Amino acid sequence: MNENNAFPDNIYAEAVRWLLRQRDADMPDHEWADFAQWLETTPGHLAAYNAAVEADEDLGAIGSELAEIHADDGIADNDNKPIGLFSRWPAFGAVAAMLLAAIIFWPGSQSPQYATLQTEYGEIREVAINSSVSMVLNGNTELALDKDAATVRMLRGEATYSVESPRPGALRVEVDGLTIVDYGTVFNVIRDNSMLRVAVTEGAVMIGPEREKILVSAGEQIEMQLNNRSLTRSKISQDAVLAWQDQQLVFENRTVKSVIGDVERNFGTNISVASRLSDRKITGVISLASDEAAVISDVAAVLGETAQKTESGWRIGD
Incomplete structure (x- = not known):
């Protein structure tokens, strides 16, 4: 040994x-x-x-x-x-x-030139960063892009990154002081105010190569709390990761609050749930092609609950 x-x-x-x-x-x-x-x-x-x-x-x-x-x-x-x-x-x-x-x-010595990209609620946009790196942005996503350095700073939302370069480090994605470096891969990143979720469908990525050194391989997902860097690792299927690009929400053993966050991002509405439901793990498939009321009712049905319209948005459960 x-x-x-x-x-x-x-x-x-x-x-x-x-x-x-x-x-x-x-x-x-x-x-x-x-x-x-x-x-x-x-x-x-x-x-x-x-x-x-x-x-x-x-x-x-x-x-x-x-x-x-x-x-x-x-x-x-x-x-x-x-x-x-x-x-x-x-x-x-x-x-x-x-x-x-x-x-x-590590980035080069030249000053980076970032351009801001934003999508509207429900909008899906594909962007080519260079000949070997591209990304697909989900609705209500905001990021800053330096094409010359192939570096993305995610401020909020969701994006899928595809890297065809055989060399690692062809793309850097920065989230709240963390850097995600590709190892020739396809991976999905979700960032909200408190959480980072990284799921890999092909190849692998390294989160924090300078310090944290968290390797995420194909078929794995990392969910990290940004305030204390605590994380959970789980298995995930490719279909579940990329389903949002086909206007579907596929969730496997996910917490209710995590699923609700995905729905809010697509419709730009506030959804509150009863505290007894927030951490429950659920599995299901919901079409995002329907209108807001139908989708939220479907989420409530998965929970065995009903959804009510409120002044501030929606409420699921008592």
Whole structure:
């Protein structure tokens, strides 16, 4: 076992290899698919990769350690002599990898030029950031976009981001001091006053690569409270994540207050629920193509309740 991690040496070595391989600009698409599959093979792979990311600031030490572990695990050079995995990088790759990390994870020195984008309630808009990065904005969404740096600052609302670049860090999404960095992926972000929800349908993203280092892989969702950074991780299907683009609301084991937030975002109305209902977990499918009254009545029906129109909006439950 590696003395710094509770993982078998071979798994930790694989994790570091993936981390260093991702620093190469020439990593092809099929290897990104292989990486995602490797992450999903066993929970131990994800944990080992997270540990390697945490040690990313000291890649030289990692390289030295793994070079000793795998002294016989080499790659032949032009003279057919085995060379260690990390000898392709100076000082076991620390300098090159850390420089590449700086390029990927931190913005350039030029002053960013942000343009504000907003959508109306119920409006869905698709925006191309560049040839390999695009996004679809849900209703009542506001964000600031720097196209040159492929950086988005989400102020409120919901958006799906699609990244076709084989290199990580082709897109940065910033939310309340947190940075989300892509690993060649499709992912959905919801941001309201108190909560951040990130769901990944393809590839993976890293939330807070500089500090938090939270990896979210395909089929996973993170819901984080912005005031204290507490979070929950859950499984989610691709259909549920992207259903809003087809005017459907699909929720799987979600809290009532979370579902209500999605409905409010689409119709721009206030919906209050009885306190006894707020944290109940529910599952269902509701069409957003109907009018406001019909949709809110459908939500109430899922709860076994009725909806009443009030002066300030709607009320579900007593």
